[in-house]
Structure formats: structure tokens, C-alpha cells
Amino acid sequence: MALIGLSGALALSVTACAESQRDAGADNTGTFIFGAAGSPKMFDPIFNDEGETFRITRQMYDTLLQNKPGTAEVVGSLAEKWESSNEGKTWTFTLRKGVTFHDGTPFNAAAVCFNFDRWFNMKGQAAQSQMIYYGDVFEGFAQNEGDASGDPVYKNCEAKDDSTAVLNLNKAKGAFPAAFTLPSLSMSSPEALKKYNADQVTQTGDSFSYSDYANLHPTGTGPFKFEGYDQGKGEVTLVRNDAHWEKAKLEKLIFKVIKDENGRKQQLKTGDIHGFDYPAPADYQLLRNEGQNVLIRPSFNVLYLGINQAGNPKLQDVKVRQALAHGINREQFVKSKLAEGSEVATEFVPKAIAGYTEDVPKYPYDPEKAKQLLREAGAEGLTLKFYYPTEVTRPYMPNPADTFTSISEDLKAIGINIEPIAKPWNGGYKDDVQKLGKHDLHLLGWTGDYNDAGNFVGTFFGREKPEFGFKNQALFDALAAADATQGEGPHAKAYEGVNKQIMEYLPAVPIAYPTPALVVGPKVQGMVPSPLTDERFNTVSLG
The missing domain is CATH 3.40.190.10 (Periplasmic binding protein-like II)
Known part of the structure; x- marks a missing residue:
């Protein structure tokens, strides 16, 4: 918003x-x-x-x-x-x-x-x-x-x-x-x-x-x-x-609003503030060496690459969406850009949530397969508007610019032409991607609000939204049925089935399960x- x-x-x-x-x-x-x-x-x-x-x-x-x-x-x-x-x-x-x-x-x-x-x-x-x-x-x-x-x-x-x-x-x-x-x-x-x-x-x-x-x-x-x-x-x-x-x-x-992370670090060091959220993973040890306490949260979130099927007709072809998934080196991204304990995401529900399952289609990094899928779909040389936010640090995305650079470079390597569009988080970004659907691709994520799989996949894919630009009534119905299922065991089982269905349809690409931290003074x-x-x-x- x-x-x-x-x-x-x-x-x-x-x-x-x-x-x-x-x-x-x-x-x-x-x-x-x-x-x-x-x-x-x-x-x-x-x-x-x-x-x-x-x-x-x-x-x-x-x-x-x-x-x-x-x-x-x-x-x-x-x-x-x-x-x-x-x-x-x-x-x-x-x-x-x-x-x-x-x-x-x-x-x-x-x-x-x-x-x-x-x-x-x-x-x-x-x-x-x-x-x-x-x-x-x-x-x-x-x-x-x-x-x-x-x-x-x-x-x-x-x-x-x-x-x-x-x-x-x-x-x-x-x-x-x-x-x-x-x-x-x-x-x-x-x-x-x-x-x-x-x-x-x-x-x-x-x-x-x-x-x-x-x-x-x-x-x-x-x-x-x-x-x-x-x-x-x-x-x-x-x-x-x-x-x-x-x-x-x-x-x-x-x-106290301090939009620049370096400014937050400096003011913590001088004692002008007592803490701040989402320190850069690369700074954890430096902060510890200075006597600060880095408090790492368990992963309860997901970072994803959003795909707007209404933005470009080529994105309606599942082969193109699969090519995007195979074209991203998520292992390298997690290893080089995210905090200790972060993992590659295989679906849109974190492991800690009942409803997570290993039994979903997976899309390992395979740039040659990605290129082949683009050829089969007649989408070679595809140009996509890739939105990413500025002036923000999110628990699932400590540095949006770095995240955008890593993913966009991977996509360029499989033949996708990227048109970068950066907008302030509280200056139009969320409206453009979530309400107006101006994008083809975008970066976003979610930290769970409560302990239920529907808070993740239901929020994302439970109904037609400009963010993703698709209408899949079978998926909407499956999510509604899972949401209404009573009892912990049956409820979790219903969402396991839905998660498999989602990863077959692939409306977006899950990237990572980050472990965000906050830091406080000694x-x-x-x-x-x-x-x-x-x-x-x-x-x-x-x-």
C-alpha cells in the first residue's frame, strides 16, 4: 500500500x-x-x-x-x-x-x-x-x-x-x-x-x-x-x-525512523538507539564483535518471485514459469546473500507449518533445461518488467537490490531480457504489484501472521488477485476446502495436497526460507x- x-x-x-x-x-x-x-x-x-x-x-x-x-x-x-x-x-x-x-x-x-x-x-x-x-x-x-x-x-x-x-x-x-x-x-x-x-x-x-x-x-x-x-x-x-x-x-x-541501515548500525554503536531489526547477514559477526546481541528468529517466512500472468501472455504458459524456476540459482543465492540457517524454499509454506510436505514438484537449478523450456514455449528473447522495492528492509529480504541483482542476472543468463523497475516500498511499490498489476515479475514475501498453512498459500492464491493475474477455480476451491477442514491431522493433510497442486501449477517461484534477526545493545x-x-x-x- x-x-x-x-x-x-x-x-x-x-x-x-x-x-x-x-x-x-x-x-x-x-x-x-x-x-x-x-x-x-x-x-x-x-x-x-x-x-x-x-x-x-x-x-x-x-x-x-x-x-x-x-x-x-x-x-x-x-x-x-x-x-x-x-x-x-x-x-x-x-x-x-x-x-x-x-x-x-x-x-x-x-x-x-x-x-x-x-x-x-x-x-x-x-x-x-x-x-x-x-x-x-x-x-x-x-x-x-x-x-x-x-x-x-x-x-x-x-x-x-x-x-x-x-x-x-x-x-x-x-x-x-x-x-x-x-x-x-x-x-x-x-x-x-x-x-x-x-x-x-x-x-x-x-x-x-x-x-x-x-x-x-x-x-x-x-x-x-x-x-x-x-x-x-x-x-x-x-x-x-x-x-x-x-x-x-x-x-x-x-x-525512531532511520531508513539507512548504516545509520542504524552507527547509532546502535554510539548508544543513540538500543536496537534495530533485520541487520544484514554479512554484519552479524561484526555486530557480535562490537558487543551487540544478534537475536536470530526461527524461519517462519518465505521469499518468492511473483509472476503476473496477466502482465504478459507468455507467462500463462507453465513451461515459461518452469523455465524461470529452473533458471534461478537459489542455492547460491541463499548461501551468499542470506543469514545463517536460511534454506532454499521448495514450496510456499515453511517447514515449521503443518501442511508442509516434501512431496511436491521441485525445480532445481538447470539453466540448460530452462533454455529448452523457453524454446518449446516460443518465448526466446522474452522481455519482462521486473519490479523490486527500495527504501525497505524486510525479514525475508534484507537487501532488495541485492536480491533483484542476483535473480535478474540468473534470468538474463537463460535469455530473458529484464526491464528493471525500482519503486519505494511505501511509495507505490505494493500498490503497483498487488493492486494494479503493472509488473511481469516482482519480489515479495511473507512472514506468517499465525500458525496455519492457509495464512501463506490461502493469502497468496486463494482467489483471483492482480499480483498473480490468474484464475484457477480448481485451485481456489481446493484452498477453500482445506481452510474449512477441521481437526489438526485432516487440516494438515488437506494443505499437503494443495501445496502439491500449487507447485504443479507454479503461479510464482518460492526462493528461500530466510532466518531474519534483530539486534540489540549489550x-x-x-x-x-x-x-x-x-x-x-x-x-x-x-x-
Whole structure:
């Protein structure tokens, strides 16, 4: 999605107290400063789709369920207990008592139902188009507008009493309960949502603008509260929520935007920040030698080469897509460009996810076979527009330019003519490839949001999308059937079959399962690396 420059009125100066702490540098036991690679989109989780913003909103909001720190295991959060009935179409949540939102209003079952009803009844093509994760999980709205076309999974929500919320669905989904951990499904204060016109989303061309709630008054129940976003300094400031049941050790948390990785490294070295994400794999040992702590996450993601079949008719021929797969030296790329522990991807589901299977067609590096397939398809000398992002570092793609260079050189070697197109990540790249389909090839990836194969392959290939430009109803139906399959064993088995089908059709080329890391200074204690990049800062302290 295009990053929308928040209006000048949004720029808020942090308090004089914060200024005095900041002037003293990062060596402050009460204030943790994290070097962010990019600017936040805004602060309403339901409209967000990118990691830099989720890192911030996860500190301000809670979900009904969450992932146990350092794992993808589902544990309670705002809900202490949960159970399903009615063949998976009813979910009953027993809520934590005594919780309040940051504005002092109570969190209860009525607030849960208000949030679910808000999402389900969202009006406007612009707003619905920004609810990516809600659409992937709940499939449709009370009244679909724009691209939304599915039958809604959500039926209604009942507040049985203050501590009991019952969610009724029109059909079961194997993604639950894991999908209830999604940060997009965070609980917001109903009063704040109403007061600050939270549903107001407008679109101008390819750009979106959001409400005062999203920009100025995000209000959750999380361990940190929003204090301000100073755009001039590129700093988002959060302060401790003393009423949280897991009270944070830090008094203040600052996310400082430093887009240049060398700048982040230098500021960590000088102590101006306490940590940053996605250090370059080549720097791991250097950082360790300097006394920094490199925290490597287990692989829970995939990097892929996207193929838009609508962009060039030749790409509709599976032989051409197979040629692309055989033409990429993934082993060499992983060995030379990615972090220790990274592996070549053979499908779009990481090994840690139930549904991964070795029984899929594989496409080993074979440039001669790739050339032969291009000849058979009448696609010799094919020219393709290859999009790649700039001004970003992703967990599955530490250096997009390096990734593009490696893959494009391999493709040139089998006779593909590459037209490179670089665009800023938050300056049109994702819109161009995911909404407008301007590309032939592109680089993208995915870090799992919850522990379910459908969060990967269902998100990618569960319906017709401009990113891939194909319509394969048999594949769409197979994914829908797998998603609805109940029981851990049958659910995993269904996705194993789907993964085999996907790799036969080859709508894109899986490249790697990277192992991203984050790095923190020697004084930082309590930072638990998460495979879902779901680090919570309430456990962090400075020694």
C-alpha cells in the first residue's frame, strides 16, 4: 500500500519530559529507543498491512488471543479461555476482568462485539480495500463493495455478560483459533472509535488518508499508550500503561525512523538507539564483535518471485514459469546473500507449518533445461518488467537490490531480457504489484501472521488477485476446502495436497526460507525474538 503522508497537523511534539530524556541519549534506564527502518502507515490496526506499523501497534493494543513469546503457540490475552462448538461455527471467549482501554473506558464483551460488528459492517470501497487481513480471514462484509466479493464468514457476536463474548460464524474455518492472534484484529475502544471517526477512509488516486483515530488517537488496552508522532524527527513515542496486567518495565518507548541501515548500525554503536531489526547477514559477526546481541528468529517466512500472468501472455504458459524456476540459482543465492540457517524454499509454506510436505514438484537449478523450456514455449528473447522495492528492509529480504541483482542476472543468463523497475516500498511499490498489476515479475514475501498453512498459500492464491493475474477455480476451491477442514491431522493433510497442486501449477517461484534477526545493545534484557516478528517490549529492560 502506498504510504500516505500524514497531514501537517499530525506532527506532534513530544512532551518536554520526553525531550529532556531524549537529549540525554539512549543511555536511559526508563526509555528504550528502537531504530525503525520505515515510517508508520497510521495506527489503526484493521487498516494496516505492513510490519513497521504492526511493531508499534502491537505495543498499544491487545488481541483476544496472542502467541506465546518466542513461539507460534496460541495463548490467552484479553480472553483467558476460549472454546469452539457447533462444528467450529461458534467461538465462546471468557474475557479477562478489570481491563480498561487507555481512555479509561471498560473492556468487556460489549466492546468485543462492537469491534467485530465494526469490521463486518465497514462501509466504503476505500475502507474495505485496506482491510487486507480481515478480508483474508472473514472473506466478506455485510455489504461487499469494490474488490470484496466473498460470502462473509462472520455472522454475529453476542455479549452474554460482561465477561463472555460469543462469536457466531456462517461456516467453520481451520484457521481458528490461531487467526484470532492477528494484530489486525486488535481491540479498540468503542468510545474512541466513535469520537474520532475511525471508519473515515478516503482515496485519492492510489493514495489513502485516514481518520483522526488512526492518526492521532489510537486507543487500545496494551502495555504502552500513544503519546505522539513527531514526523519532523521521525519519532513515535509511547508511554507505559500502568494499568496493564503485564505492566511494562520501561517507562517510555520511542520508535525512531532511520531508513539507512548504516545509520542504524552507527547509532546502535554510539548508544543513540538500543536496537534495530533485520541487520544484514554479512554484519552479524561484526555486530557480535562490537558487543551487540544478534537475536536470530526461527524461519517462519518465505521469499518468492511473483509472476503476473496477466502482465504478459507468455507467462500463462507453465513451461515459461518452469523455465524461470529452473533458471534461478537459489542455492547460491541463499548461501551468499542470506543469514545463517536460511534454506532454499521448495514450496510456499515453511517447514515449521503443518501442511508442509516434501512431496511436491521441485525445480532445481538447470539453466540448460530452462533454455529448452523457453524454446518449446516460443518465448526466446522474452522481455519482462521486473519490479523490486527500495527504501525497505524486510525479514525475508534484507537487501532488495541485492536480491533483484542476483535473480535478474540468473534470468538474463537463460535469455530473458529484464526491464528493471525500482519503486519505494511505501511509495507505490505494493500498490503497483498487488493492486494494479503493472509488473511481469516482482519480489515479495511473507512472514506468517499465525500458525496455519492457509495464512501463506490461502493469502497468496486463494482467489483471483492482480499480483498473480490468474484464475484457477480448481485451485481456489481446493484452498477453500482445506481452510474449512477441521481437526489438526485432516487440516494438515488437506494443505499437503494443495501445496502439491500449487507447485504443479507454479503461479510464482518460492526462493528461500530466510532466518531474519534483530539486534540489540549489550544493556538490553528481556527481548524475546519471535518467529512471527511479534516481539513485545513490555518484558524489555535496560541493565
